[in-house]
Amino acid sequence: MIFNQLDILSENEIERILDTSYRILEEVGLRFEWAPALDTLEARGCMVDRQAMHVRMPRKLVEEAVAGMTPLARPQDYPKIFWAPWIGMNLIEFETKTRRPGRLDDCRNIVNLVNNLENISVSSTGVVPQDVPIEIADVFMAELLFKYSEKIFTTWTYTIETGRDLVEMALAVTGGEEEFRNSKVLNYLAEPVTPLKMPRHMLEIMTLYAQYDQPINMGSMVQVGTTGPATLAGSVALQMAENMAGLAYLYCLGSKSPVALGGPMQTSDMRTGRCLYAAPELSLIHLALVACAHHLGYMSGCTSGLCDANTMDFQCGWERGLSGVLLWAAGSESIGMRGEIGGGEGFSMESLVVENEMGGMLRRISEGIIVNDETLALDIIEKVGIGGNYLYETHSAQHAHDFWQPEVFSRKQYAQFWENYRHIEERAHEKVARILDTSELSLQVDEDVAREIDRIVKARVDKLKSA
């Protein structure tokens, strides 16, 4: 099976975009809002105006960084990897269809659900819990994931202080610094404040995680038409510039962190300025980002499989499917199974179950067509001959389970379907309820490690109370 076949840009066009990115870094520059970062960059030959915190990066240095840093390795089960659920603020309740702020018990349920969804490779808590102090919600999310996720996970890191908590948890889980370095259990989605600002908290957390060789996904979030030019090529060049600036900073630090270049770019609805999650232009810019990242030899951590639809309707399925399949066909390493609805306005467990089903179809397609004597089956074709029936052959029984089977999608006949009609969201909800009723979260770490994680959380809560 051959992937990476969907090219929307020629080599010359990719090089023009990247040339613009290099020029942005060298001629326009960025603001690095943290003095130690300015020291690091100045020592490596960047042009630094300390008062304005303005940095211009020589092209040669950025090229060296691109060549010298370690790209994040493709996931083991590529191209069959499907990414983590969204981590938004609100949960959409199935019964009422209303949004409400996420809670800690939602996070537990979502981690439990993802543990049981076979086509989602990377876990998260889905929502930010808001029944805990919001400033340190990331510590509570990490606690749950470290203790109960059966899969690798991704989560937010809010500040350098909570970042240190997450590092402490990771050290406890892995058993020591060397093991932590090798395990890559943490990762950081570094999001510059676009356009062209590298905020202090991001630089601090990158620097901390880089000390432990943890993966950094440079994921700027240029919004075409508001924080980036209203033309796609220019916004992609800006996005790549911001991502490459982060890469160059890590290089100047001497970091061994593996890096991905991608990011959840967005387009604006030019009518209103609203962020869009599923416009056709969004697929185009993400395809361009994949092409640019791959051209530089890096994995692209782009998002896809999102929707602007506010309910699980035809629009929702088309938006998710179109962007997901396009990015998958272009060789993107992360295809979103996100659970979000309505342009990121709420997380739906039912949607995540349906997306898991979509992921199952894509996984099956990823396996491709195997061509060998057994699968060409000339001997069986000879045996059955003209007008025969392959159902009577052992060969058919042996391969019957090669075919993907849906669990939530319907294959009923028309009359049967309408006899006991239930919308796909209801069918998905039954699966959610079944999983949550029958599956308990179980500790994935030793009890003493769990106690240490609890201690770290409590210490952070106490510090917040005493502040």
Added chain:
Amino acid sequence: MADFEALKNSVIDMDPDRAVELTQSAVAEGVAPLDIVNTALIPGIDVVGQKFRDFEYFLPEVIMAAKAFKAAFEVILPQLNEAGYEPKGRVLIGTVSGDNHDIGKNIVIALLQGSGYEVHDAGVDVSAQRFVELVRDIKPHVVGMSALLTTTMAVMRDTIAELSGAGLRDSVKVIVGGSCVNPEFAQKIGADGYGEDASEAVKLVDRLLAV
């Protein structure tokens, strides 16, 4: 004679240079500044607002029209102040402390200005204390706070508490917005309203000020 129709059209056509030129001509001819505002500039921006609601104008066009409006308005602002002109409402808006994201805030500012409000931009990374100082100085009718980072939401709560502590809370309406904020949070911290996007923010201010 002042060409009010041409001045109105300069706003609709998003042409700040022409708007300034025509306003200066009208002033030179002795036209009262309030007449310029009421007969040309506000009718012009009203048309822009209607075109925006009809999806004929998109956001960048509204922002360019607001620029033309503002450029003309600034020509006559000193005389308007002398004449005791009161805008539709005065809004102070900023991104809260610890947060440098300003695109959403800037879109809200543009639409509020396009709707005839006097808007004071406090910028980004605005502390609770700074909001209080600015409320004292500017005396806005509405204070708007924006945040994108979850960690900075608490500053909105702190700002409302500081306004109360300073005895200013009852003098202003407080509204909040930003991708990490939701109506429940707004209610919890005692804000007067939450705007889901820029258009909603303008409607919210209209509603709160009953204009």
